[in-house]
Amino acid sequence: MRAPLRWVLWDVKDTLLKVRLSVGEQYCKEAERMGLSLNPEEVTAAFHQVYRHYSSKYPNYGLAQGLNGQSWWIGVVRDTFSHCRVQDPSLLNTMAQKLYLNFSNAENWEVFPDSVKALESCTALGLKLGVVSNFDNRLETILRVCGLLPHFSFLITSEKAGVAKPTPAIFVQALQKCGVPAASIAHIGDHYVNDYLCSRSLGIHGFLLDRHNKNYPDVPQEHRLSSLEELPSRLQQHIS
Template identity: 65%
Template sequence: MRAPLRWVLWDVKDTLLKVYQSYSRRYPNYGISQGLNGQAWWTGVVRDTLSLCRVQDPALLNTVANNLYHNFCNAENWEVFPDSVRALERCSSLGLKLGVVSNFDSRLEAILHSCGLLSHFSFLITSEEAGVAKPSLAIFDQALHNCGTAADCVAHVGDHYVNDYLSPRSVGIHGFLLDRQNKHNQADVLLEHRLGSLDELPSRLLQLMD
């Protein structure tokens, strides 16, 4: 007999800057394994980007990089999709508890707070703080520990095929793939697991709560 759904985990899929792939390859997950942190990693990205534009003044590079890092905690730099707010409110009204599992740095709490979304979530797990990034199963193990329940009582929602669908499903979590632009064509994503909008999510979750 299937256990009823109790939790919904959410990915946070927005980008502060367009990160050069070479930098991501050299320092994955904000350079944690190389002794960096989120601020040092993003500062390095900005400094390298400006250097390519022939900005060489060290003081100017540091000032711009630090300002950009801190300014992106502010709500005016983020767009909250209307269907996200509706889905969060609907899930909470169904009695489901919500958490975040995100490949992000330690600013995420401040960003969610400034956007008025933080109160929806019982916990946040960022890849910087966890020391591992999706699609590593270890970050989902941490999430399940926080939920305090079995994997089949948990769903995860996100828009990355590997990170947000295959990875959570491999540990027994129900995966839902958000595809607003209809760009995912993987045959192994079941129709009932695809979401063209988060407005479709609550009715899918209700089927797992019976």
């Protein structure tokens, strides 16, 4: 007999909400407040280079190397501006600190139009909701200021968990919080490896949110969502 669905786990960034402006635009706005004029495209390119370096050398916010989410991000921001020829240590530190705090504010995030209705529909179906996200400890504040936090029974961030997707251990922590078998849990996310493959490797009903119609030939159509509007009908098939 098939186990009925009881929980829905959610990724957050690029699933329920997204950054409102590009990184280059955000960083240049802060630089402008400090009297600097930088090129957003150059800053964006520098950011991606630095971000890849930090993610490779200091994975999951460098927890294993004694860093945390805040110190990791401040390093990323400082090095991004340094690549754009900003050299004043005091100025670099000030901008990095301000940007770290600014990204906890609602004005820097945009909730997707289909997010709230999807969360409400899950609750109406009698399902409990949790978060499993590769994110730092600001996530609870971000969800609160964006009005999404009350929908969730628990939040697991990779910084708090000490492990990041696609390592299955982060989902194991979620399974323990849910207190039901993996077959009674669904997970919604936009990343093929981190969300879809990782959750399904544990027997969770993983759904891949594909807002941009990318080509995933090995993902069955019934596991793909082009928008969250399609989610309730998919979940209903697993409830009873």
